Amino acid sequence: MANLLPTAPYRGTRDFLPAEMSVRHQVFTTLYQVIEGFGYQRYDGPLLESAEIYEAKSGRELAEMQLYTLTDRGDRRLALRPEMTPTVARMIAANASALQFPVRWYSHPNCFRYERPQRGRVREHWQINVDVFGTDSPRAEIEVFHLVHDMMAALGATRDMYRLRVSDRVLLDGVLTHVAGIPAELTGQVSALIDRWEKMPADQLRADAKGIGLDDDAFTRLSETLSRGAQVIDQLPEDVLAASKLAEVLDLAGDDLFEVDLRIVRGLAYYTGTVFEVFDADPENNRALFGGGRYANLAGLFTKTPIPGIGFGMGDVTLFNFLDSHGLLPAPAPALDVSVVAITADQFDAACDIARRLRAAGLRTATPLEHRKLGKEIQRSEKAGARVVIIIGAKELADGQAVVRDLRASQQQNMPLDDLVTAVTDLLGGTTGH
Amino acid sequence: MANLLPTAPYRGTRDFLPAEMSVRHQVFTTLYQVIEGFGYQRYDGPLLESAEIYEAKSGRELAEMQLYTLTDRGDRRLALRPEMTPTVARMIAANASALQFPVRWYSHPNCFRYERPQRGRVREHWQINVDVFGTDSPRAEIEVFHLVHDMMAALGATRDMYRLRVSDRVLLDGVLTHVAGIPAELTGQVSALIDRWEKMPADQLRADAKGIGLDDDAFTRLSETLSRGAQVIDQLPEDVLAASKLAEVLDLAGDDLFEVDLRIVRGLAYYTGTVFEVFDADPENNRALFGGGRYANLAGLFTKTPIPGIGFGMGDVTLFNFLDSHGLLPAPAPALDVSVVAITADQFDAACDIARRLRAAGLRTATPLEHRKLGKEIQRSEKAGARVVIIIGAKELADGQAVVRDLRASQQQNMPLDDLVTAVTDLLGGTTGH
Numbered sequence: 001m002a003n004l005l006p007t008a009p010y011r012g013t014r015d016f017l018p019a020e021m022s023v024r025h026q027v028f029t030t031l032y033q034v035i036e037g038f039g040y041q042r043y044d045g046p047l048l049e050s051a052e053i054y055e056a057k058s059g060r061e062l063a064e065m066q067l068y069t070l071t072d073r074g075d076r077r078l079a080l081r082p083e084m085t086p087t088v089a090r091m092i093a094a095n096a097s098a099l100q101f102p103v104r105w106y107s108h109p110n111c112f113r114y115e116r117p118q119r120g121r122v123r124e125h126w127q128i129n130v131d132v133f134g135t136d137s138p139r140a141e142i143e144v145f146h147l148v149h150d151m152m153a154a155l156g157a158t159r160d161m162y163r164l165r166v167s168d169r170v171l172l173d174g175v176l177t178h179v180a181g182i183p184a185e186l187t188g189q190v191s192a193l194i195d196r197w198e199k200m201p202a203d204q205l206r207a208d209a210k211g212i213g214l215d216d217d218a219f220t221r222l223s224e225t226l227s228r229g230a231q232v233i234d235q236l237p238e239d240v241l242a243a244s245k246l247a248e249v250l251d252l253a254g255d256d257l258f259e260v261d262l263r264i265v266r267g268l269a270y271y272t273g274t275v276f277e278v279f280d281a282d283p284e285n286n287r288a289l290f291g292g293g294r295y296a297n298l299a300g301l302f303t304k305t306p307i308p309g310i311g312f313g314m315g316d317v318t319l320f321n322f323l324d325s326h327g328l329l330p331a332p333a334p335a336l337d338v339s340v341v342a343i344t345a346d347q348f349d350a351a352c353d354i355a356r357r358l359r360a361a362g363l364r365t366a367t368p369l370e371h372r373k374l375g376k377e378i379q380r381s382e383k384a385g386a387r388v389v390i391i392i393g394a395k396e397l398a399d400g401q402a403v404v405r406d407l408r409a410s411q412q413q414n415m416p417l418d419d420l421v422t423a424v425t426d427l428l429g430g431t432t433g434h
Numbered sequence: 435m436a437n438l439l440p441t442a443p444y445r446g447t448r449d450f451l452p453a454e455m456s457v458r459h460q461v462f463t464t465l466y467q468v469i470e471g472f473g474y475q476r477y478d479g480p481l482l483e484s485a486e487i488y489e490a491k492s493g494r495e496l497a498e499m500q501l502y503t504l505t506d507r508g509d510r511r512l513a514l515r516p517e518m519t520p521t522v523a524r525m526i527a528a529n530a531s532a533l534q535f536p537v538r539w540y541s542h543p544n545c546f547r548y549e550r551p552q553r554g555r556v557r558e559h560w561q562i563n564v565d566v567f568g569t570d571s572p573r574a575e576i577e578v579f580h581l582v583h584d585m586m587a588a589l590g591a592t593r594d595m596y597r598l599r600v601s602d603r604v605l606l607d608g609v610l611t612h613v614a615g616i617p618a619e620l621t622g623q624v625s626a627l628i629d630r631w632e633k634m635p636a637d638q639l640r641a642d643a644k645g646i647g648l649d650d651d652a653f654t655r656l657s658e659t660l661s662r663g664a665q666v667i668d669q670l671p672e673d674v675l676a677a678s679k680l681a682e683v684l685d686l687a688g689d690d691l692f693e694v695d696l697r698i699v700r701g702l703a704y705y706t707g708t709v710f711e712v713f714d715a716d717p718e719n720n721r722a723l724f725g726g727g728r729y730a731n732l733a734g735l736f737t738k739t740p741i742p743g744i745g746f747g748m749g750d751v752t753l754f755n756f757l758d759s760h761g762l763l764p765a766p767a768p769a770l771d772v773s774v775v776a777i778t779a780d781q782f783d784a785a786c787d788i789a790r791r792l793r794a795a796g797l798r799t800a801t802p803l804e805h806r807k808l809g810k811e812i813q814r815s816e817k818a819g820a821r822v823v824i825i826i827g828a829k830e831l832a833d834g835q836a837v838v839r840d841l842r843a844s845q846q847q848n849m850p851l852d853d854l855v856t857a858v859t860d861l862l863g864g865t866t867g868h
Contacts, residue, residue, distance in 0.1 A: 005487060006484075007737075013480030014480065037797075037799065042456075044449075072548070124482065139801075139804070302439055352576075359471040359584075363471075365471065369574050370573070
């Protein structure tokens with residue numbers, strides 16, 4: 001006999017057993033409902049895409065480091081999608097003439113990144129992507145921020161549990177130049193430094209700043225500027241303010257909706273305007289949960305028509321860590337509401353009939369596949385989550401009755417078969433979660 | 435500027451735009467509810483698995499032909515799953531000691547096969563997998579057949595639209611030996627021939643039969659035997675009947691539930707007992723929609739404990755072809771129920787407030803992100819599927835009112851803001867599909 005193969009999933013990927021799946025399903029369904037409530041429509045696309053659509057953005061070398069790639073027999077270089085944006089850009093470009101812009105779309109794909117697995121990072125993750133395509137309006141920012149808050153609220157998170165931190169590339173450049181006094185030729189390198197701001201110790205930042213030509217005074221001034229949030233905006237000249245969408249958003253929506261925080265950068269290759277991150281407010285777990293931003297031209301690889309947009313991607317791993325650490329995960333739903341048990345094989349058909357009627361009434365109902373002693377079967381039903389067991393015996397059946405046992409109350413009574421569905425539905429009190 | 439990249443998805447894969455996604459979502463949700471109604475619980479697993487778990491079953495050469503494989507930097511040979519069974523076998527083996535067998539599980543993964551795309555075959559498809567693990571009981575067959583019929587019925591298919599055709603390896607061997615008079619050493623090759631029975635012209639079958647040693651008489655006898663369905667069972671000796679689960683299933687369930695049809699084989703590498711297929715009954719489209727069977731030992735690669743089971747996999751492509759050709763596809767749900775339109779920017783905040791209240795009542799509600807003329811905006815709302823537009827003007831707002839326009843009836847009236855949610859809910863008549 002051959003050796004047995006290992007039963008662990010591939011490194012960085014996960015098996016989801018039914019209990020965990022049920023929790024995930026409840027969380028995701030809640031989020032889908034909120035997102036669809038705003039009029040967003042779900043789409044989906046292939047897991048395999050041409051590798052070049054990722055390499056075009058981040059360069060082939062970097063892409064190869066993080067991409068799972070393969071070559072098919074037609075010599076096409078393919079990649080397992082590391083993110084959904086290039087796919088949706090392709091789809092939007094292909095269908096642009098038939099779409100009524102702005103469009104509101106969302107998806108929930110699995111994505112692959114070849115990373116060293118660690119807390120919050122896996123190789124296959126599931127990411128909810130929400131985007132508005134085809135508008136420059138600052139109302140899109142406002143809608144997306146409201147959507148973020150409504151999604152968090154629907155999961156049970158209160159505003160003190162997380163922070164919505166928002167910056168803007170245009171505003172940051174203006175602040176660096178006009179408030180922090182950074183020479184224009186250094187703003188790119190300084191932005192990259194700010195992108196690492198919260199991930200590195202201050203000494204290291206100071207040393208890196210020196211490396212790109214900022215002396216201690218300049219570094220201190222930069223540091224002080226970044227810590228002042230929205231206040232620095234008042235110091236900007238009119239023409240910079242006029243060019244910044246975030247300034248417009250603040251005018252329209254006030255500052256209750258989010259915090260201005262210029263330390264939010266989210267890389268440099270991607271977004272061109274507004275950028276935002278949702279952070280866990282717990283000081284023990286002070287990290288980004290998810291984020292997004294605005295791009296001036298989503299689908300430049302696929303079409304000459306500039307299509308602006310704003311959106312975000314919410315990965316499952318950090319989200320579930322957050323929900324878990326704040327006690328917000330729902331309980332798994334039980335597999336069953338009702339178990340219908342025949343005392344002998346002669347009552348099996350009757351049990352199946354009753355089970356069918358209960359199912360038709362929306363109750364998750366099973367009949368045992370194997371014959372066991374009644375006490376054993378009741379224990380098993382209870383373990384499967386059933387709250388009611390219906391026992392079908394020869395004598396009761398001859399009288400047109402069955403025994404209905406309420407497992408929580410540990411009570412049972414005989415009932416006419418015709419009343420079973422109503423009686424059991426009442427007993428379960430409409431809280432079946434089905 | 436670089437050349438634009440093509441916008442078509444990779445060959446054999448599909449983009450799902452929102453309208454199609456909505457149809458798919460409705461069909462799948464219906465199926466999930468039926469499956470969960472029987473007490474089956476959903477699980478999920480990784481798309482990437484060790485390539486050897488597929489190669490072990492079908493041999494490395496065959497596997498490589500149909501598998502998408504890649505090698506990671508740790509020199510692990512991985513495959514994009516072509517099916518879910520090896521994954522779930524791994525999961526069941528890993529968790530066997532904590533599970534209460536028999537377990538009822540289902541999943542809905544995307545799977546990859548490297549095939550030449552053609553009608554009914556794509557390279558990435560979505561397959562609903564339903565299995566009972568850990569029982570030899572013929573009641574499992576009966577349950578699975580009832581589940582199949584309930585799933586089809588829930589999609590609107592009547593029993594005349596499809597056929598559930600069932601065979602059994604043990605029974606087939608008995609029939610070949612004891613009824614068709616095939617020598618025991620040829621039953622393997624003859625089974626393989628029967629597996630091609632409905633895919634090849636009779637002449638070709640006859641020639642192939644000759645190639646394995648069946649003369650014309652033997653071929654005619656075989657042909658006649660296969661066409662007789664359940665009747666041949668009566669000619670079998672007792673010991674063969676006693677070994678066949680399907681005979682037991684027939685005893686318990688009668689023959690209304692399915693047709694016995696010994697031409698159903700479903701390959702030879704996989705199932706060890708009952709095999710079944712659901713066929714489109716339309717003579718124009720006479721093909722298998724989906725199928726499954728029983729295996730004596732599911733997880734032999736991963737554990738020494740034999741785990742029997744029965745299950746089936748239902749792919750999306752053939753299912754949607756069937757639903758389409760029988761006129762059973764639901765209409766796509768509209769993106770919106772209600773659109774709330776501010777006449778000038780001054781009413782935007784009020785419009786957002788009203789939209790929020792409508793969403794809280796479960797209505798999919800959007801506010802325009804850009805300012806357009808009212809007539810244009812009403813047209814756009816209608817195109818997005820909204821049946822109601824709420825118009826917020828300065829004068830009405832000052833009176834605590836808004837205009838509610840019913841797009842279907844082409845009527846509108848002023849209404850107090852406090853009554854809006856109730857009035858619009860009534861207007862939509864609870865048929866929002868949300």
